[in-house]
Amino acid sequence: MAVTRDRVVDDLRRQAFLRALDVFDWLWAAVLAGALTYTYITYWGLMDTYEVGILGAASLVLTVMGWNWKLLRALVIVVAALSLCSITLYGTSLTNGEERFLLKYLLSSQSATLWMSSLYVMATLVYFGSFLTNSDFAGRVATAMTWSAIAMGLVGLMVRWRESYLISVDIGHIPISNLYEVFILFCIITSLVYLYYEAKFRTRAMGGFVLLVVSSAVAFLLWYTFDRGANEIQPLVPALQSYWMKIHVPANFIGYGCFSLAAMIGVTYLLRTLGEKVRPDGIIATRLPPLTLLDEVMYKAIALGFAFFTIATILGSLWAAEAWGGYWSWDPKETWALIVWLNYAAWLHMRIAKGWRGTPMAWWAVVGLFVTLFAFLGVNMFLSGLHSYGEL
Amino acid sequence: MSVIVQVPSKSPRSPASLIRIWLQFLGSMNLAITLFVGIAVASIIGTVLRQNEPYQDYIIKFGPFWHEFFNTLGLYDVYASGWFVFALTFLVISTSVCIIRNTPVMIRNIRAFGENIQERSLVVLPKHTEWTVNRPLASVLIGATEVLSALGYRLRIKDHGTHTIVAAMKGASNRAGHLLTHLAIVTICTGGLLDGNLSLKLKALTGHIAIETRDIPASQVPSVSRLPQDNPSFRGNVSIPEGSAADVAFINIANGYVVQDLPFVVEVKAFRVAHYFNGQPKSFETDLLIHDRGRDTPLRYTLAVNHPLTYKGYTLYQASFGDGGSKLHLESRPLNGDSNEDAELTGEVNEVLSLSTPGGPLRLELTDFRRFNVQPIPDGDASGKKFRDVGPSFTYKLRWPDGVAKEYVNYMYPMTVDGRQFYLSGVRSSPAEEFEYLHIPADAANKPDRFLRFQVLLHDDKRLAKITKDTTRQSLATAHIDDTKLQEEISTAMMQLAQIFREGGYDALITYVNAHVPEKNRSSAAEAYLKVLDHGLRQIYATVLIEEGFQMSDGISAEDGQFFEDAVDALSATHKYGSPFFLQLKDFEHRQASGLMITRTPGKNLVYFGFFMLITGVFLLFYVPHQRVWALLANVGNRTRILLAGTRMRHQHDFALEFDQMQQRLKDKLSTFG
Numbered sequence A: 001m002a003v004t005r006d007r008v009v010d011d012l013r014r015q016a017f018l019r020a021l022d023v024f025d026w027l028w029a030a031v032l033a034g035a036l037t038y039t040y041i042t043y044w045g046l047m048d049t050y051e052v053g054i055l056g057a058a059s060l061v062l063t064v065m066g067w068n069w070k071l072l073r074a075l076v077i078v079v080a081a082l083s084l085c086s087i088t089l090y091g092t093s094l095t096n097g098e099e100r101f102l103l104k105y106l107l108s109s110q111s112a113t114l115w116m117s118s119l120y121v122m123a124t125l126v127y128f129g130s131f132l133t134n135s136d137f138a139g140r141v142a143t144a145m146t147w148s149a150i151a152m153g154l155v156g157l158m159v160r161w162r163e164s165y166l167i168s169v170d171i172g173h174i175p176i177s178n179l180y181e182v183f184i185l186f187c188i189i190t191s192l193v194y195l196y197y198e199a200k201f202r203t204r205a206m207g208g209f210v211l212l213v214v215s216s217a218v219a220f221l222l223w224y225t226f227d228r229g230a231n232e233i234q235p236l237v238p239a240l241q242s243y244w245m246k247i248h249v250p251a252n253f254i255g256y257g258c259f260s261l262a263a264m265i266g267v268t269y270l271l272r273t274l275g276e277k278v279r280p281d282g283i284i285a286t287r288l289p290p291l292t293l294l295d296e297v298m299y300k301a302i303a304l305g306f307a308f309f310t311i312a313t314i315l316g317s318l319w320a321a322e323a324w325g326g327y328w329s330w331d332p333k334e335t336w337a338l339i340v341w342l343n344y345a346a347w348l349h350m351r352i353a354k355g356w357r358g359t360p361m362a363w364w365a366v367v368g369l370f371v372t373l374f375a376f377l378g379v380n381m382f383l384s385g386l387h388s389y390g391e392l
Numbered sequence B: 001m002s003v004i005v006q007v008p009s010k011s012p013r014s015p016a017s018l019i020r021i022w023l024q025f026l027g028s029m030n031l032a033i034t035l036f037v038g039i040a041v042a043s044i045i046g047t048v049l050r051q052n053e054p055y056q057d058y059i060i061k062f063g064p065f066w067h068e069f070f071n072t073l074g075l076y077d078v079y080a081s082g083w084f085v086f087a088l089t090f091l092v093i094s095t096s097v098c099i100i101r102n103t104p105v106m107i108r109n110i111r112a113f114g115e116n117i118q119e120r121s122l123v124v125l126p127k128h129t130e131w132t133v134n135r136p137l138a139s140v141l142i143g144a145t146e147v148l149s150a151l152g153y154r155l156r157i158k159d160h161g162t163h164t165i166v167a168a169m170k171g172a173s174n175r176a177g178h179l180l181t182h183l184a185i186v187t188i189c190t191g192g193l194l195d196g197n198l199s200l201k202l203k204a205l206t207g208h209i210a211i212e213t214r215d216i217p218a219s220q221v222p223s224v225s226r227l228p229q230d231n232p233s234f235r236g237n238v239s240i241p242e243g244s245a246a247d248v249a250f251i252n253i254a255n256g257y258v259v260q261d262l263p264f265v266v267e268v269k270a271f272r273v274a275h276y277f278n279g280q281p282k283s284f285e286t287d288l289l290i291h292d293r294g295r296d297t298p299l300r301y302t303l304a305v306n307h308p309l310t311y312k313g314y315t316l317y318q319a320s321f322g323d324g325g326s327k328l329h330l331e332s333r334p335l336n337g338d339s340n341e342d343a344e345l346t347g348e349v350n351e352v353l354s355l356s357t358p359g360g361p362l363r364l365e366l367t368d369f370r371r372f373n374v375q376p377i378p379d380g381d382a383s384g385k386k387f388r389d390v391g392p393s394f395t396y397k398l399r400w401p402d403g404v405a406k407e408y409v410n411y412m413y414p415m416t417v418d419g420r421q422f423y424l425s426g427v428r429s430s431p432a433e434e435f436e437y438l439h440i441p442a443d444a445a446n447k448p449d450r451f452l453r454f455q456v457l458l459h460d461d462k463r464l465a466k467i468t469k470d471t472t473r474q475s476l477a478t479a480h481i482d483d484t485k486l487q488e489e490i491s492t493a494m495m496q497l498a499q500i501f502r503e504g505g506y507d508a509l510i511t512y513v514n515a516h517v518p519e520k521n522r523s524s525a526a527e528a529y530l531k532v533l534d535h536g537l538r539q540i541y542a543t544v545l546i547e548e549g550f551q552m553s554d555g556i557s558a559e560d561g562q563f564f565e566d567a568v569d570a571l572s573a574t575h576k577y578g579s580p581f582f583l584q585l586k587d588f589e590h591r592q593a594s595g596l597m598i599t600r601t602p603g604k605n606l607v608y609f610g611f612f613m614l615i616t617g618v619f620l621l622f623y624v625p626h627q628r629v630w631a632l633l634a635n636v637g638n639r640t641r642i643l644l645a646g647t648r649m650r651h652q653h654d655f656a657l658e659f660d661q662m663q664q665r666l667k668d669k670l671s672t673f674g
């Protein structure tokens, strides 16, 4: 072969550091850069410097993520196309949401969110179906459904963002400001992280279990919508009007999502352990992924969650320094974030430094879900504090 | 802890070994994990029990015994309590010891490539593989070097005669990540301690500073309760009325406060609340001036939530707002017949007025005024608005000479209830209760006047006697009964019932019936009484209407009929209202106060630096794996045997893939040399 030595070394070096970027990768980067420029030119008047920074960073992150995970590009393009379609249909009048067929039944934020909800529930069932029947086809269908659910959820959020501006420009804000909106975010992030591990470890056997937690969130979301009318767009109280919200909340939900994912993997782990004991040749013991793999996914999810939860807590602290006059006020939500964080720090030390593995760690991950859940929901429901946004 | 138990008990305990034992204990993972969990659990207390409330509230809630107990344990300020701070300090020490102990090991670890490793150590690694190529060792060495360095490894090569070892390592910054992460904890906690109110608490404990509990102007607070301008760290609050200025902040501590003197004067020019179209608050803003000796012109700034002002190391925040002494023009409208003179009053919020009423002296304490009262509209109104502003209200307390007080809240404008207009006035006897509202119906001119005239008439015995007499006579005449005695009896009864009613409402009437009528006749008697009373009240009402210039012959309209029902309901409730008058807000001059938080936090930079280290450290720890690879190359004739082995602490699955790829590259590489 007539390949020179230098070429090979060069190749290797490139592969190692930038990964081989092909034409599509550069196209992807160009598309995002274009979108960024367009957004900036159209909306710069509405953004402060920090928000421009966040926009730039977000497109950079998306670019790199798209290079490493090709399917993400398809997701972004589909979401962008559907959102733009919806926004165009809306024009400048919210009432179009009731009048135009496509909006009313598919692309208004409310409809898109309902589509997301039903897709998640169906995906959960199909994952379990594929697990029981060992059908690869059903598995792929379930994955596709999960992707679609994520797409619809994101469209729901994007359109909701626009709808809030259609109500009135001063009410317009990014839809991550109340429990209803962050529940959608939670579903999206948890399932997205799951899909990443599904692709990486080439197994769909955990899908049903993981989506169980997402489906529960969907159930809560639906109850919250139909019983409490939580889907209504509310203006932001002054304390929430800050660019910090745009980074603090998503970072938090990557954390919450990962911890929930880890807990469900923990459940899977415990089930498989039980299966191996009770019926070593049964479905549970043979079709669930091997314990070492589950253990590793669990660790990875907790590590990722911990890293982002660290960032989120720090961002929250920086925000608090600006909004409440102190980077740490022992506000209940803040304190519970610390509790969650300490809990997983202990978990990580147990695993890394003391070498604990297996059942106790799985149980701990499951208990961690309840601690997380309390920080996420319980504090809002049972405790009062600065985070309940009561007054100022 | 297990570490200590392992120490042989017989060994003589030289000071050196004692220190070592302590260090071992402090740096032990078990201690760290115990502290994590312990602090987490302790933190929960502070989220469940509301912190730093007035002691009075705790006493009401828990009773004196438990209050004392909780107070001793420091549960009202858990995060500043001795034991909690002790636990945190312990965590800092433990982490520091851990850093001190681990760092040398880690540095050694980073430096050591292991180029002297033995073959038998390599073959026990989970990832190792061996093959032979048809090439001289020198050329394989070049290939291996290139592949490994292209993959980002740093290398050490050592010729052992029989074989050559390429020792490769990558991700040494993972170890730096470990150091950064743990150093960050120490840094953050230290910064936090600097900014906390620990030193203030210590000063209070040791008597260097006295906590002020009296409600006196800041200028009168003695110097033992003041903190000097050069106090490096504090967090205080001050409420400044519009048009006023302050050069102090108040720091709440235990059941009182201390005064922090500031090196500049903060003047509040104006405070504003902006609202969204649906009535919810949109922004809170204060126009400030900072007067400082060093400045020719004062610094202007508009403070808002999320937009603090930092000036000379002090940071000012928009924290709250309240009334700053609005001037209220009131009219007192008598309610209980002691007097029927309306009286004008003027006072400011937070002012106490001494009133002399026919029923004795009364103190009127004006406590609050609200310009807007935004209330939800249950189903939204026609334009889709979900909230509406029902206009100004003010709150006051009436205190009787015996110390008993009732609190009232009155709205300036009538409010729509069931489609009719009412002046609402709420009353309660203690802050723990909900307000109960007296609904005074508004007349056609949207004023409370007709109702008030109605009740004045009801309290006027002379005119009441005439009205009851006239109406009884008329009724009997219509029925063609001519019986003066009966007439006398009925009109007296009517008069008496009206008096009972005006003193105690329908409740009093029922009590009266129960007291004076044998049980078996009660319901029929009550019915008869009610009829007579109703007849009487209608007649009084008719008199009010006639005085308004009403023609009785036109008949009473549905609205006026409804008004009668509402007025009677209100009259029946008046005795519970307690106040001898209804205070109507006629006019006001709104003056707000802006609540500022002022802080000085020298530890903040340290904390932020710690944050930076923590994030960097955690990501290095998790995502830059520390891994080592060895290639042992040995001559076998003119062929070369290659033993490739590698290890990584975490993410074995990923490493296995990477290792296989690396091996493939090396194989490809060795086959591509020309």
Ligand code: HEM
Pocket: A303, A345, A348, A349, A352, A353, B026, B027, B028, B029, B030, B032, B091, B094, B095, B096, B098, B099, B102, B178, B181, B182, B185, B618, B621, B622
């Ligand atoms: C709040 C305090 C602490 C925090 C937030 C913290 C955080 C962490 C984190 C995130 C890791 C990495 C776990 C992983 O790689 O998955 C770690 C590892 C470790 N920590 Fe801590 N730590 C703390 C205190 C301590 C203390 C007090 C000790 C001493 C006993 C300690 C000893 C270790 C050790 C030995 C490791 C393993 C390091 C390695 O080889 O990767 N940590 N710590």
